[in-house]
Amino acid sequence: MPGFRSLARNHDFTILWVGETVSTLGSRMSLFAFPLVGYAISGSAMVAALAEAAHLAGMSLALLPAGVAVDRHDRRRLMTLVSGSGALLYLSLAVAGVLGSLSVAHLVVVSLLTGVGAGIFRPAQTSAIRSVVPTDDLPTALAQNQAREHVAGLVGAPLGGLLYAVTRWLPFAVDAFTYAISCLTLSRLRTPLGPARRRQPGRSVRHDLLEGLRFVVARPFFRVLLTWAALANLVVNALFFAALLRMVEAGHHPAEIGLAETGAALGGLVGAAVAPALIARLATGRLTVLIAWAQALPVLPLIWWGGPLAVGGCLFAMMLLNPAGNAGIGAYRMAVTPADLQGRVSAASTFVAMSVMSLSPLAGGYLLAHWGGQAAIGTLAAAFLGLALMVTLSRSIRSVPRPTEWATVTEVELAA
Structure with a gap:
């Protein structure tokens, strides 16, 4: 189809899509593992639910201020900051797991902060797609993003369960790696992703x-x-x-x-x-x-x-x-x-x-x-x-x- 062929030749969309496909798969594995690890540590279903709910709460709280930040600042820098911090946060869980010191508090804090990161990343990515994809190709680009989400939903949970069965911290280690891949792909974007216009002085x-x-x-x-x-x-x-x-x-x-x-x-x-x-x-x-x-x-x-x-x-x-x-x-x-x-x-x-x-x-x-x-x-x-x-x-x-x-x-x- 013309839309797919056009996007295949679009370097920046391809780079963005590949990097975020890998990262989305890693995030689905972690979200699957959060309640399992929470329950394994505490033996409480409520704690298991809290570990997952913290991610959603962080994302919801971040969305509106993130929209302002995305329209004021360079989108690539924001996405790179989120991906880099995500890699470090999930790596901290993996290290704590290796050392046998993984706690409920640590799990919930990482869940909350990565949720905040997701709330920032989502509008930044949407704006980036609008910058790198022509209007005629937007439906096909967003359809490919939908496919990415469903593939991650189909594969992420079983793969997360398999990694969790090996050792409970392994899904977090793999997710840290996927965030690092996201940072690498973002660094290869060619299109400037700065704000659409300069911030007007005095605007709060x-x-x-x-x-x-x-x-x-x-x-x-x-x-x-x-x-x-x-x-x-x-x-x-x-x-x-x-x-x-x-x-x-x-x-x-x-x-x-x-x-x-x-x-x-x-x-x-x-x-x-x-x-x-x-x-x-x-x-x-x-x-x-x-x-x-x-x-x-x-x-x-x-x-x-x-x-x-x-x-x-x-x-x-x-x-x-x-x-x-x-x-x-x-x-x-x-x-x-x-x-x-x-x-x-x-x-x-x-x-x-x-x-x-x-x-x-x-x-x-x-x-x-x-x-x-x-x-x-x-x-x-x-x-x-x-x-x-x-x-x-x-x-x-x-x-x-x-x-x-x-x-x-x-x-x-x-x-x-």
Whole structure:
């Protein structure tokens, strides 16, 4: 395909993609190992959960100020700083493991700080991609990033488990190495990744932060998109959690449950492969509406069937079109956002999308415990249908054209 061929000739995107693919795989291994190591040290499920939750908390707290930093400073330096600090932090865990002095406090602090680093890296990387990739190639570039995430999700946990079985600190040692690779690849980028414009004297961090938020809040397109993304993240993760607990309560073997979860990664991986073709052929707004319904309808059979095969099939179907949606609407968002607001808009979008995700396990667990499996899944299915209807009724979403017509979208149309 032309998009893939063009990106293959794009030196900076290739370097960036390869380095972050390796680093993402390492991070997935570490995130898998955090709760296992926490439980092995403490014998407490709560401590195991805390070790993983600290990473998400650090990322959420860092996102908004990181957006300001990304728009003010050189993006490559920020990403290199994050990767270098990540290598040192994970190396410290490996060294502590070798010395037999690994503690819960050390684990949680590293989890928190690497989460902060992830919160800085994400908007910096988004802005960097916008700088090194032409607008016409953005959908394909983001589809390849989606493939990277799903490959890491498919391989990272089993590989992390294998390394953990050798010795509990080994996943952290390997992750430190992947962060070092990220530093090396970032040093080979040719495109200048400095701020889009010089910082204006007298402008405070608060002013810049509010400017990014105002850009998002003032536009119906962004308001609907981010409301849908936040609520969809809440519902889909509550569904995952409820379906998982339902299988546990039914006595299914852990290996069967793991295979069911693999359905999501496989669906996302297949979807990432076909995403560029879908994005090119369909109007982005109509594709987004289609994806909203494609996420909602596969949930309905789970009301009556909750076994691993049914859950795996549902997750596969739900994730099949998800990469096209993330890549298409994400590329459009980048295309219509001014260069000097890329970091802040990316950070604000990610922050809002993740803002209620921490409530997902509580929501799924509460519904399952108090209403039972059928009612819990039925309630979440109804929520999915409502979210799909919200996107369908939004003119600001439906009217987004194909990528070849994005350049014709005016500020008035975006704000309408």
